[in-house]
Structures are given as structure tokens and as C-alpha cells.
Amino acid sequence: MSRKANVLAIPAIGKLDRKIGQLSQQLAQALRNAIHKGELKAGDMLPSTRSLAASLELARGTVLEAFEQLVAEGFLESKRGSGTCVIFSPQTIPSPKVEPTGDIFLTESAQKFARVAERIKTLSPRPFAVSVPVGDTAPDDIWRKIGNRIRARGPGAPSGYGEPQGVRPLREAICEYVRKSRSVHCTPEQIIITSGTQQGLYLATQILLDSGDTAWVEDPGYPGMTDIFETAARDRKMVRIPVDAEGLDVEAGKVIAPQARAAFVTPSHQYPLGMPLSMSRRAALIDWAKTNHAWVIEDDYDSEMRYAGQPFPALQGMGPNNVIYLGTFSKILFPSLRLGYVIAPEPLINAFNGARILMDRHPPSADQYVLAKFMSEGHLNRHLRKMRSVYAEKRRVLMEAVTALISPDLATLQPTDQGMHMVLWLPGFDDREVVRKGIEAGISLRAVSHMFSAGNSESGVLLGLGGFTDEEIYAAVGKLGQLLAAMSRDLLL
Numbered sequence: 001m002s003r004k005a006n007v008l009a010i011p012a013i014g015k016l017d018r019k020i021g022q023l024s025q026q027l028a029q030a031l032r033n034a035i036h037k038g039e040l041k042a043g044d045m046l047p048s049t050r051s052l053a054a055s056l057e058l059a060r061g062t063v064l065e066a067f068e069q070l071v072a073e074g075f076l077e078s079k080r081g082s083g084t085c086v087i088f089s090p091q092t093i094p095s096p097k098v099e100p101t102g103d104i105f106l107t108e109s110a111q112k113f114a115r116v117a118e119r120i121k122t123l124s125p126r127p128f129a130v131s132v133p134v135g136d137t138a139p140d141d142i143w144r145k146i147g148n149r150i151r152a153r154g155p156g157a158p159s160g161y162g163e164p165q166g167v168r169p170l171r172e173a174i175c176e177y178v179r180k181s182r183s184v185h186c187t188p189e190q191i192i193i194t195s196g197t198q199q200g201l202y203l204a205t206q207i208l209l210d211s212g213d214t215a216w217v218e219d220p221g222y223p224g225m226t227d228i229f230e231t232a233a234r235d236r237k238m239v240r241i242p243v244d245a246e247g248l249d250v251e252a253g254k255v256i257a258p259q260a261r262a263a264f265v266t267p268s269h270q271y272p273l274g275m276p277l278s279m280s281r282r283a284a285l286i287d288w289a290k291t292n293h294a295w296v297i298e299d300d301y302d303s304e305m306r307y308a309g310q311p312f313p314a315l316q317g318m319g320p321n322n323v324i325y326l327g328t329f330s331k332i333l334f335p336s337l338r339l340g341y342v343i344a345p346e347p348l349i350n351a352f353n354g355a356r357i358l359m360d361r362h363p364p365s366a367d368q369y370v371l372a373k374f375m376s377e378g379h380l381n382r383h384l385r386k387m388r389s390v391y392a393e394k395r396r397v398l399m400e401a402v403t404a405l406i407s408p409d410l411a412t413l414q415p416t417d418q419g420m421h422m423v424l425w426l427p428g429f430d431d432r433e434v435v436r437k438g439i440e441a442g443i444s445l446r447a448v449s450h451m452f453s454a455g456n457s458e459s460g461v462l463l464g465l466g467g468f469t470d471e472e473i474y475a476a477v478g479k480l481g482q483l484l485a486a487m488s489r490d491l492l493l
């Protein structure tokens with residue numbers, strides 16, 4: 001009578017792929033997986049090499065080789081006379097919280113970063129996405145001409161590594177620009193070119209805060225900022241400080257976290273609400289920073305776009321030794337450029353340079369030279385003048401369309417006289433549901449509720465101003481009005 005081997009119940013082993021070969025490695029991996037998944041636990045006896053080889057139709061030497069490998073890796077132990085036993089379970093050592101996704105195990109950090117990608121999705125360039133360059137103001141032709149010129153001869157051509165601080169002509173052009181247009185006090189030596197304000201915020205949390213330090217962050221505030229603290233700041237903590245009609249409530253900050261090492265603020269145009277930080281609050285914030293040797297990180301993302309009078313001067317001018325100024329070209333030129341800048345007191349510059357080297361060395365040099373020429377030849381200032389009047393008109397059309405097409409019982413626009421977006425408050429609605437339905441209806445929206453700290457949220461959506469014709473704005477506002485009316489009927493049922 002032929003003796004038939006027992007078929008073993010180790011599901012993770014499954015079928016080995018004979019076409020690929022390396023059968024002992026495949027078997028070892030299958031056993032590792034079974035141990036990680038808990039199908040084999042510490043203390044379990046494995047079948048003999050002979051019976052496992054028979055059931056898997058392998059040479060016994062192949063199984064022996066796999067066992068030896070796993071013994072060497074500390075998964076198995078072989079005892080003469082009593083067989084081979086599993087000695088490792090994932091629980092037998094303190095392991096980080098991991099989440100199985102098929103055969104891949106995600107660390108807690110990986111899960112947090114993945115959640116950011118879920119939360120911050122790039123919106124399609126249709127109403128009301130923010131920062132879509134307006135067709136009539138996009139500087140396409142001049143940008144292309146300067147780019148061709150610079151790339152063809154000279155500095156924009158392929159070259160070696162550049163300075164982490166960024167190319168000198170661009171730092172000079174930015175210095176000139178911010179001194180005149182933003183009342184910022186600086187020299188080109190204090191400027192570090194970044195790949196946008198997002199990177200400046202990330203660098204600031206790495207450089208300005210030590211382990212255990214606390215920073216003030218506005219409530220509500222920019223998710224690109226709060227998500228850094230929630231995801232990547234390790235043991236640096238944020239405390240949320242309320243914002244009222246004058247911007248960040250500095251007195252509240254002093255009560256909630258008087259010893260904070262830094263305050264992250266949007267003084268020209270609070271994100272997302274839109275008001276500027278009042279003069280008295282500015283003075284109080286700088287005073288607190290000086291007294292506590294704290295840093296103020298000024299995110300000046302769209303301050304150039306003020307429609308009623310001149311833009312507010314930057315906070316940096318009131319306390320150049322305490323303020324780290326972050327500027328970006330995403331709003332005034334176009335976000336795909338990925339260029340911005342940090343302006344910091346000189347003693348910090350080397351720290352920023354070091355962090356840049358470790359992160360990405362520097363942004364592409366060629367685009368930095370193109371931008372430097374664009375600025376030094378006066379195109380940026382001309383472009384800004386044109387943009388301001390186009391955006392003022394877009395803002396007027398948007399307000400007019402909302403008034404005409406959305407019932408005031410359903411929604412209210414937050415008043416603001418600057419910036420490239422407005423908040424539409426939606427009391428009683430779940431704004432995430434509005435965003436979902438809006439996207440289905442072809443409208444790009446962002447919910448405001450998750451920009452607040454837990455328990456303080458209010459419902460609303462961001463409406464971006466740029467990039468769209470008057471007809472597109474009217475059509476999208478009309479759709480949004482219908483959608484809100486339908487949702488409110490469903491809520492009443």
C-alpha cells in the first residue's frame with residue numbers, strides 16, 4: 001500500500017511558483033509570512049522536512065535549506081530528535097503598531113502619511129479650485145521666451161549642484177521685491193529659496209523646535225500646517241489658539257501656552273477666514289515673541305491680492321529678529337513652479353541650508369534663473385498689477401452670483417477684501433457631504449470643518465476665485481445653489 005503524505009495546513013504557503021525557481025527562498029518567505037500573520041505561532045511544531053517536502057512535492061534538501069535559513073534568522077529552532085519548532089511571534093517582541101495590507105505591513109508613520117494623501121487631494125482645475133492661474137493673466141508667452149533664452153545660453157543650461165540657499169540673482173530679486181512691496185527688512189544673505197511655502201513650514205518645524213517644544217497654531221488653520229504637526233513633527237506639539245475678528249487671539253495664546261517656542265500665523269490674510277491680524281495683535285505677538293525668545297513664522301501666502309487699498313505690510317518688518325517670513329510664487333505666478341522662499345535672521349541660515357541639503361539640496365536651478373530674470377526685467381510687477389484688477393473683478397462676479405443664486409437661508413459668504421478664496425458658511429450642512437456631492441456635480445470644493453480643532457468645527461466650503469470665466473463661475477454657483485437646496489430638502493424630510 002502506498003503511503004500518502006499528510007497535506008499540511010499552512011495556508012500561507014499556498015502554491016510555490018516553479019517557473020520562477022529559487023524554491024527554497026519561496027518556501028522560506030511563505031513561512032515568514034505565515035509567522036507574521038499569526039498562522040504559525042511561537043511553540044508550534046513544524047512537520048518534518050520529509051513530510052513537508054512530500055506534501056509540497058519538493059526535494060527534501062530544498063525544505064532543509066529553507067528551515068536552516070529561518071533558524072539563522074531566529075524564526076525557527078531545530079532540536080535533535082524532536083523536530084523544528086517556531087520560536088518567534090510578532091507579539092514576542094514589542095513591535096510598532098502595524099496594519100496588515102495584504103503581505104505589506106505599514107508602520108504607524110506610514111499610515112499617518114497615507115491619511116494626509118487621502119485628506120489633501122489635488123482638486124481638478126474647475127470652479128472653485130484655489131490657485132488656478134487666470135487665462136488672461138497667465139504669463140505664458142513671456143515666461144516661455146525668458147525660459148528659452150536663459151536655457152539656451154548660460155545659467156539655465158545643465159550644470160552641477162547649486163548652493164542649497166538658492167541662486168544669487170533670484171535671492172537679490174526677491175530681496176528687492178519684498179523690501180518694496182512687503183516692507184520686509186532683509187539682505188539677500190537672509191533668503192533661502194524653497195520649493196514653496198509648504199517646504200518652508202516643514203523646515204521651520206524641524207529647525208525651530210526641539211523635542212518636547214510647543215508651538216501656537218491658528219484655530220482654524222491651514223491643514224498643510226496642522227498636518228505637519230499631526231504627522232511628522234514627532235514629539236513637537238502644537239496647541240491650537242483661537243482666531244477671532246482681529247485674527248489670532250494673542251492673549252488666549254499667552255494663557256493656553258505661555259512658554260511656546262513658536263507661533264505659526266497668517267497675518268495678512270488669515271487662512272481660511274480671510275481677516276488680517278489687527279495692529280494691536282501684531283504688536284502683542286511681536287512683544288510676546290521678544291519676551292519669550294520665541295519665533296513667529298509668518299506665512300504670507302497671498303497678501304499681494306488686496307482689493308480695497310494697499311496690501312498690509314508684512315509682520316516681519318515689526319520684528320525682523322523674531323520673525324521667519326515665508327513667501328511663495330504659487331499664488332502670484334503659478335503653483336506648478338514650486339518656488340518660494342524663507343527669510344530668516346542670519347544666525348539661522350546655516351541651519352536652513354543644512355536641512356535643505358538633507359531634504360532635497362535645492363530646487364531646480366534653471367527655473368530659479370528664469371524667475372530671477374522675470375522679476376528683474378519688471379514682468380512680475382506688471383503681472384501683479386494686471387492680476388489684481390482681474391481678481392477684483394472675479395471676486396465681484398463670485399459675490400454677485402452667490403447673492404443671485406444661493407438662498408441666504410442656506411449659506412453666507414464670509415466678508416473679506418483680499419485673497420484668492422472666500423469661505424461660504426453652510427450652517428446645518430455636513431460640509432464633507434457637500435464637497436462629495438459637489439465633486440460628483442463637477443464642482444471643486446474644500447471643506448472648512450476639518451481646519452478647526454476637534455469640537456470647535458463649523459461647516460463651510462472654500463470658493464477659489466481664479467482661473468474661470470464669468471460664465472463658468474455663474475454655472476458653478478448655480479449648481480452649488482441647487483445642490484444645497486436639494487440637500488436641505490432631504491434634511492427636512
Ligand SMILES: Cc1ncc(COP(=O)(O)O)c(C=O)c1O
Binds near residue numbers: 195222330
Ligand atoms: C495658507 C497657505 N500656506 C501655504 C500654502 C502652500 O503654498 P506653496 O504652494 O508655496 O507650498 C498655501 C497654499 O495654498 C496656503 O493656502
